[in-house]
Structure formats: structure tokens, C-alpha cells
Amino acid sequence: MMETFPSENEHPCTTTFYEELRPIVNKHINSIDDLAKKTGISDTTLWRWSNSVNVKLPDPNKVLDLLCFDSKKNSLLDIANHYSGAIAQFLRDSFPEQMSKRSLINNECHTIKDQYDFCIYYICGTERGASEDELITILGQIAIKKAEIPEHQVTAALVKSFGEFAKNKIANLVAANVIAKSESGNYTRVIKNTYIKVQDGLEKGLQLLTDFIKPSEWGQGKNIFYMFQESVPPQVAEEITQTLNDAYLACKEKAEKNKSNAQDAVPYVFSVIGERLWFDSERIGQTEEIIQ
Numbered sequence: 001m002m003e004t005f006p007s008e009n010e011h012p013c014t015t016t017f018y019e020e021l022r023p024i025v026n027k028h029i030n031s032i033d034d035l036a037k038k039t040g041i042s043d044t045t046l047w048r049w050s051n052s053v054n055v056k057l058p059d060p061n062k063v064l065d066l067l068c069f070d071s072k073k074n075s076l077l078d079i080a081n082h083y084s085g086a087i088a089q090f091l092r093d094s095f096p097e098q099m100s101k102r103s104l105i106n107n108e109c110h111t112i113k114d115q116y117d118f119c120i121y122y123i124c125g126t127e128r129g130a131s132e133d134e135l136i137t138i139l140g141q142i143a144i145k146k147a148e149i150p151e152h153q154v155t156a157a158l159v160k161s162f163g164e165f166a167k168n169k170i171a172n173l174v175a176a177n178v179i180a181k182s183e184s185g186n187y188t189r190v191i192k193n194t195y196i197k198v199q200d201g202l203e204k205g206l207q208l209l210t211d212f213i214k215p216s217e218w219g220q221g222k223n224i225f226y227m228f229q230e231s232v233p234p235q236v237a238e239e240i241t242q243t244l245n246d247a248y249l250a251c252k253e254k255a256e257k258n259k260s261n262a263q264d265a266v267p268y269v270f271s272v273i274g275e276r277l278w279f280d281s282e283r284i285g286q287t288e289e290i291i292q
Contacts, residue, residue: 014054014055014056014057015052016085016086017057017086017087017090018049018052018054019052019086020083020085020086020087021049021063021066021087022049022050022051022052024066024067024070025046025049025050025066026050027070028070029050032046032047032050035066035069038069039062039065039066039069040062040065041062041065041066045058045062046066049066057090060090060091060094060095061199063087063090063091063094064076064079064091064094064095067079067082067083067087067091071083075102076091076095076098076099076102077099077102079091080092080099097249102193111172111173111176111178112200112204113172115204115207115208115211116139116142116143116165116166116169117169117172117173118204118207118208119138119139119142119208119211120135120139120166120169120170120173120179120187121173121178121179121189122208122267122269123135123138123267124173124179124187124188124189125188125189125192126188126259126265126267127188127259127260127261127265128186128188128260128261128262128263128265128267129179129182129184129186129187129188129189129261130186130187130267131185131186131187132166132167132170132187134186135163135166135170135187136160136163136164136166136167137159137160137163138163138166139162139163139165139166139169140158140159140160140161140162140163140164140166141159141162141163142211142212143162143163143165144158144159144162145211146211147162170187174187177190178190184261186261205271206271208269209269209271212269213225222266222268229277237276240274241274244272244274245272247272248270248272251270255268
């Protein structure tokens, strides 16, 4: 087996990046299996980083997992400042919005056992939070929806019965110092300014939207859902992505400026997703060792 390296002339930025990343991985090379378990990065990926095999920049979320472990820091800005050169620039380019907000890496997802925990976690991440009774009702309604119980059979007593398990979930999250009861009596998240990793967001965040989306209430002005597809030039795909990003930031700014803990305030969630219905052919085989 021969280790292969990208040409400096062909991939200067990528090569510089891996030259900086390689010693960070090699620092832990004697316990690479342990490193893989602690970071969630596969042995093969770590091997490729260690040997500078990749010809394209890696998944920034995986790099962040490694750097968070290596630096022992949990602020994206602190992690970027801990390193220099191509690595620091890579992080700033990959997470510009999180850098500006000094977001913290979310290390609480290991306490989120299931989708119901995530629901509590997300609702309590708002300014108002929610009371125990409200969380019991919300989780009860989700459980009833999943059980596909006909709407005409649903009563307040049934909702409360189905949601009673929320009490234990609230207690567990309080014990883990993830949420706490505020002076208003509502539960709110202890740390709100966190960056949830993409994989957790995709798995749990999209399910959260599925649990709550109410097509029967479309037209009332408080929910929305659109999907559209078309083949466009790469430059246009980038322009659309930027437009979606700008729209997200504008909506987020409006929500943050108007956040409220008033009793009539409602927890509102919005998500922006845009992706190519395509896979880069040059990435095929990158998970395999290169043998010559």
C-alpha cells in the first residue's frame, strides 16, 4: 500500500489544510480507535486525514468534532482562535453565523434520549419556555398523533394521560442541568446559544417539524411549507443558497429582536434547507484506501 498525497500545485489550499490537520490527528494516532469512538469519526476518515489522501476539503462538522476534542474548548470562536492558518480560516468560512454569535458546541445531545426529549429541549430553548402542564399536553398530543387516534376520540383527559410520561423526562433533563425552572414557573434551557451538529439537526430537527406541522391550519398565517426542484447552473445554485441563507438570517434577527416571555408568546420554529439532488462523482471511493 502506498500513501498518496495531492499535488501542491493542483490543490494548494487543500494541501495546506491537511498539512495542518495531519499533526493534530497524529497526536492521537496511538489510540485512533479510542479517538474514533470519542469523536464519532470513522477510523478510515482519520487515517485519510493522517495521510493527507483526500483531494477535497472534508466535512467541516467532522473536523469540528476532532478540534473540539483536541482543544478541549466548546466555543466555535475559541476553537478557531486556538488554531491558525488554513484550519482557522476553514472554520470561519464553514460556520460564519455561529462564529459571529460565539455559539457553543452542543454537548448535551447525549442526554437527549429520544424525540420527546428533543421536543422539550427545543421548546425550552425559547425565551418563554413552557410549564410542566404545557409540556405534558404537547407531548401527549404528539403521542396521540403517532398512535393515529381519530381526532373525534381525543379528549383533554386522554391527552393528559398520554403525556404523563413528560414528568419523568422533565425531571431527567433538570437533573442533567439541561433545563431549569425559571422564576415564572416555566422550564427554560440552561444554555441557549448552542450550535447543534448537522446530523442531530437532520435526524431530530426534521422530525420535530413533522410532529408539529398542521396542514389543516394552512391559511391562518402561522405555518408554511414549500418544496421546489429544477436543474440550474452551479452558479445559480450558489446564488439560491445565498438567498436562502440571507432569508434565514433576516427571520432569525426578527425573532431575536421580538422574543418574548409573555403568556401569549408561542414557540415558533423555522428551518431552511437547500440541497442538490446529486452526488459528486469525484467523492465516490474516498472512503476506501488507495492501493497502488
